[in-house]
Amino acid sequence: MDREIRVRMAPSPTGPFHVGSARTALFNYLFARHHAGAFVLRIEDTDLVRSTPESLQSIYDGLRWLGLGWDEGPGRGGELGPYLQSERLPLYREFVSKLLTEEKAYHCYCTSEELEVRREALRAAGKETKYDGKCKDLAEPERSALEQQGRKSAVRFRMPSGGQTRFTDMIRGEVTFDNSLLDDFVILKSDGFPTYNFAAVVDDAMMRISHVIRGEDGISNTPRQLLLYESMGLPIPQFAHLPLLLGKDRSKLSKRHGSTALSEFRDNGILPEAMLNFLALLGWSRGEQDAEEILSREELIERFDIASVNKSGAVFDLEKLEWMNGHYLRSTPLEKLVELALPYLRQSGLVGKVLSDSHRRHVRNVLALVQERIRYLSDVPSMTAYFFCESLDYDEKAVSKAVKDSDVGQRLEALSTRLEGLREFTKESIEQAVRSLAEELGISAGKLIHPTRAAVTGQGVGPGLFELMEVLGREKCLYRIAAFRSKFLSDAVSG
Ligand code: GLU
Numbered sequence: 001m002d003r004e005i006r007v008r009m010a011p012s013p014t015g016p017f018h019v020g021s022a023r024t025a026l027f028n029y030l031f032a033r034h035h036a037g038a039f040v041l042r043i044e045d046t047d048l049v050r051s052t053p054e055s056l057q058s059i060y061d062g063l064r065w066l067g068l069g070w071d072e073g074p075g076r077g078g079e080l081g082p083y084l085q086s087e088r089l090p091l092y093r094e095f096v097s098k099l100l101t102e103e104k105a106y107h108c109y110c111t112s113e114e115l116e117v118r119r120e121a122l123r124a125a126g127k128e129t130k131y132d133g134k135c136k137d138l139a140e141p142e143r144s145a146l147e148q149q150g151r152k153s154a155v156r157f158r159m160p161s162g163g164q165t166r167f168t169d170m171i172r173g174e175v176t177f178d179n180s181l182l183d184d185f186v187i188l189k190s191d192g193f194p195t196y197n198f199a200a201v202v203d204d205a206m207m208r209i210s211h212v213i214r215g216e217d218g219i220s221n222t223p224r225q226l227l228l229y230e231s232m233g234l235p236i237p238q239f240a241h242l243p244l245l246l247g248k249d250r251s252k253l254s255k256r257h258g259s260t261a262l263s264e265f266r267d268n269g270i271l272p273e274a275m276l277n278f279l280a281l282l283g284w285s286r287g288e289q290d291a292e293e294i295l296s297r298e299e300l301i302e303r304f305d306i307a308s309v310n311k312s313g314a315v316f317d318l319e320k321l322e323w324m325n326g327h328y329l330r331s332t333p334l335e336k337l338v339e340l341a342l343p344y345l346r347q348s349g350l351v352g353k354v355l356s357d358s359h360r361r362h363v364r365n366v367l368a369l370v371q372e373r374i375r376y377l378s379d380v381p382s383m384t385a386y387f388f389c390e391s392l393d394y395d396e397k398a399v400s401k402a403v404k405d406s407d408v409g410q411r412l413e414a415l416s417t418r419l420e421g422l423r424e425f426t427k428e429s430i431e432q433a434v435r436s437l438a439e440e441l442g443i444s445a446g447k448l449i450h451p452t453r454a455a456v457t458g459q460g461v462g463p464g465l466f467e468l469m470e471v472l473g474r475e476k477c478l479y480r481i482a483a484f485r486s487k488f489l490s491d492a493v494s495g
Contacts, residue, residue, distance in 0.1 A: 003210040005037025009063075009070070010200065010214075012044045013055035016261035017062035019316070020215060020245045020253065023279045027242060028213050029068045030280065030304035040207055041073030043084045044200070046193045051086075062262040065272050066279075067297065072207075080207045085199050092194040095202050095232060096155050096187060104231045105187060107153040108135040109146040130183035131156065152190040157198075157228065159184050165223035170211070170240035171309050177223040185224060197224045205234035213240045213306070240306050243283040246313040253316050265321075269344060269377020271332070274325040276300070283314035294327060322375045329374045337367050341380045348381035350388040362387070365471045369463040386457045387472065392480065398460030399488055402451040409489040411441065411448055412455060416481050425474040427466040434466070455484035 009025040011017070032039035041063070045051040063070065072078025082088055099105035108131075110118075119129040136158070138146075146153075159182055166176045187198035194202070200221075204212060219241045229236045247257035259265060265275055273296075280300045281293065285308055295303070332340065338360070345351040351363060366387045367380070374380060386392055402408065418433040419425070434452070438445040453465050456477050462468060469477050 005035040006208050006210050007032050007213055008040040008042050008209050010042045010044050011059050014050040015055055017058040018260055019262055022262045023282050024215055025068050026279050030301055033301040034304045038071045041070035045086045046199055065266055066276050092202055105155050105157050108156045109151045109153050154186045154190045155188040156184040157187050165226050170306050172311055197221055201225050201228040209237050211238045216241045216244050243310050244313045245316045270325050271328045274328040278321045278324050283310050285310050326375045338364050340377055344377050344380050350381055369467055392458035394458040395460055398454045402454035403488050408451050409485055412481050416478055427470045430469050431466040456480045
């Protein structure tokens, strides 16, 4: 590759930052870092109606959260800025003027209502609904008459007639489009703003972008863009169109499949490392010998190869993401896990704003018990509520299973007495008490463990009973066993 490697991410701030855009950004970033090139962020905010400051913020937040720092772009500057298209209008107008002078473009005075009426007529006649060329060859007097009527004009690109447009896609190979499928498309709207195809070409050329890596849904724009490069004599970058993201049913990933906004994954407690790792493998097949799935940022950069990106769609497999997140959560140091989980515990009201040292220690002990099993940080409150609440939420099934045998009350009573008598309340001493009592009663340990779990947690499953009882503490355990008996078992002693 002889040209300096420069790639760009060019999102439009017209909605929450999508996981598909995050994947595109990541592939650009990996490509740039792998080749020691530059990763540019350019904001395509020329759609005045649909662009919003919140969407713009979600792009910055999303990229920062994933650690995809841009080398040039908003907030960072760079020699080839500004990097917001809304700040580059004079440049586009300059290029448009040149095309107009060379008669490669022309003013079009058709209003959108008129265009719609004519399109409708074409549709009715079963014809293609391309622009009919009404303003293509307007003579000067006709033009000024229209101007005098106060009509605003857009500028259209004059399509070369016939022929084909070809390019070699780095992922898809040879791609050919018939020019006859394209019409004289608008390059400058009547509000003075450029359209996407035109602005993207001017900017990719002026920002010296060497490789355009974008989603497959952009491929139908590429022939228009190539024709624009040629007509303006601008250097043409190489193109790579990334496979679409699909849901499990192999249809295009959409809200129907669940979350698609990157921020929703963040808010549910997916770790950025997990998201990065997961996104990197979407569409990137790495040969059978490289079946490793857990890869650090450095490994991803080192191994990334655009030539081994697939053509076919990439399934966004939520279960895999959950599994990966579980992996990264398990390898998170406990202190860090406390920091990560606290906002969720606070938000659900289980933990107050101010945390004493002993309370913090309690949170830490609780998290140590569930760390193995967390998939989303947002699950932490429901998984651990019984460690923090005074009153329990009893799981009906767990309770009815626990009270099945007629002597459960006596078993629990006997266990309480043993627990009261323990010198220390540790997982070892609790286990010893449970097992020796079971033996004396001639029952399996499970016959004590299951009802006790239901009594002290209200649940049928959870971390190891002895460990969790130690973390709950003796007082709470005894109190809960008594409460359970009086609530669900008729033989309980009152009080
Ligand atoms: N603004 C376009 C989009 O968000 C960019 C497409 C491209 O990368 O050229 O779809």
